[in-house]
Amino acid sequence: xxxxxxxxxxxxxxxxxxxxxxxxxxxxxxxxxxxxxxxxxxxxxxxxxxxxxxxxxxxxxxxxxxxxxxxxxxxxxxxxxxxxxxxxxxxxxxxxxxxxxxxxxxxxxxxxxxxxxxxxxxxxxxxxxxxxxxxxxxxxxxxxxxxxxxxxxxxxxxxxxxxxxxxxxxxxxxxxxxxxxxxxxxxxxxxxxxxxxxxxxxxxxxxxxxxxxxxxxxxxxxxxxxxxxxxxxxxxxxxxxxxxxxxxxxxxxxxxxxxxxxxxxxxxxxxxxxxxxxxxxxxxxxxxxxxxxxxxxxxxxxxxxxxxxxxxxxxxxxxxxxxxxxxxxxxxxxxxxxxxxxxxxxxxxxxxxxxxxxxxxxxxxxxxxxxxxxxxxxxxxxxxxxxxxxxxx
Numbered sequence: 585x586x587x588x589x590x591x592x593x594x595x596x597x598x599x600x601x602x603x604x605x606x607x608x609x610x611x612x613x614x615x616x617x618x619x620x621x622x623x624x625x626x627x628x629x630x631x632x633x634x635x636x637x638x639x640x641x642x643x644x645x646x647x648x649x650x651x652x653x654x655x656x657x658x659x660x661x662x663x664x665x666x667x668x669x670x671x672x673x674x675x676x677x678x679x680x681x682x683x684x685x686x687x688x689x690x691x692x693x694x695x696x697x698x699x700x701x702x703x704x705x706x707x708x709x710x711x712x713x714x715x716x717x718x719x720x721x722x723x724x725x726x727x728x729x730x731x732x733x734x735x736x737x738x739x740x741x742x743x744x745x746x747x748x749x750x751x752x753x754x755x756x757x758x759x760x761x762x763x764x765x766x767x768x769x770x771x772x773x774x775x776x777x778x779x780x781x782x783x784x785x786x787x788x789x790x791x792x793x794x795x796x797x798x799x800x801x802x803x804x805x806x807x808x809x810x811x812x813x814x815x816x817x818x819x820x821x822x823x824x825x826x827x828x829x830x831x832x833x834x835x836x837x838x839x840x841x842x843x844x845x846x847x848x849x850x851x852x853x854x855x856x857x858x859x860x861x862x863x864x865x866x867x868x869x870x871x872x873x874x875x876x877x878x879x880x881x882x883x884x885x886x887x888x889x890x891x892x893x894x895x896x897x898x899x900x901x902x903x904x905x906x907x908x909x910x911x912x913x914x915x916x917x918x919x920x921x922x923x924x925x926x927x928x929x930x931x932x933x934x935x936x937x938x939x940x941x942x943x944x945x946x947x948x949x950x951x952x953x954x955x956x957x958x959x960x961x962x963x964x965x966x967x968x969x970x971x972x973x974x975x976x977x
Contacts, residue, residue: 603642794845803823875931916964916967
């Protein structure tokens with residue numbers, strides 16, 4: 585799927601000299617992740633940056649998450665309740681939101697995959713622009729992982745506009761617009777917003793290491809909301825020029841960071857992340873193996889003790905070991921294997937699911953082992969009772 589903007593025949597446009605670095609060691613591609621409150625102006629900035637990329641011959645893909653959410657939202661009109669829902673503001677369901685997010689990140693992966701295919705020379709590079717609130721750092725971390733998978737630079741741009749201004753812009757949206765956030769939800773989102781740069785730089789926080797905070801100037805308002813009656817073409821023109829200069833300066837800064845971004849080349853960071861995952865999985869495998877080992881050792885010990893007890897009891901009655909002792913020993917052996925195999929099955933680690941197949945929360949290893957050892961003890965009691973009833977015959 586080709587997700588790149590080529591409305592201007594971009595593939596045939598020479599790259600501007602200031603954005604044409606022949607150093608093949610710098611990251612080929614870059615993921616530019618916007619974040620900010622609804623109404624902060626992220627979409628306007630990202631659109632202007634895309635226009636500049638087109639102008640300067642920089643391959644680009646702009647992925648606006650809201651568009652995917654809108655598509656899911658509009659699907660609510662196609663069901664059986666269309667007539668009943670007509671004219672009503674529909675609630676955006678969590679499952680629909682999740683499907684929209686999944687579709688967005690598939691588009692991110694496709695864009696990076698397409699960018700890799702187009703970088704045969706290894707030096708041109710493409711800019712993948714993500715337009716979304718990204719208010720939780722976990723969202724930015726997910727985008728970061730895709731960038732790392734494709735060895736792309738990763739830059740976060742926080743569009744930092746006051747809550748009052750964001751709410752004012754948001755409230756101007758049409759009531760039927762899914763992008764219009766209710767007041768309660770807006771305040772909750774603002775309170776929970778994870779500002780970039782709060783974490784330190786380690787393997788878990790690298791996604792917020794390379795970030796920028798920008799405050800865009802007004803654009804085309806002729807002086808802002810309070811002076812609409814005094815708007816003049818000259819004021820609007822001045823604001824447009826100021827905004828264009830701001831975006832050009834922003835692109836320059838982005839490109840400079842793009843070229844000097846160290847994290848994609850930090851093999852130690854990638855190795856550390858891999859090592860942490862491997863250690864985590866290994867620890868869980870070891871835990872499961874230890875449980876099985878404990879059960880194996882303890883059931884062997886119980887088997888030896890039980891057979892001695894039975895042998896002594898049999899000898900005291902007949903003066904010699906009963907001929908049926910081999911059959912009894914086979915029953916004990918099978919019982920022990922049943923307990924041990926059950927332990928193996930229930931405590932084994934499923935690497936595909938990254939979890940134990942059967943594992944109760946808050947249980948320690950001793951509790952796990954004791955469950956199967958206790959089960960074997962019950963089996964031995966039943967075997968002993970049966971043997972006594974039959975006088976060991």
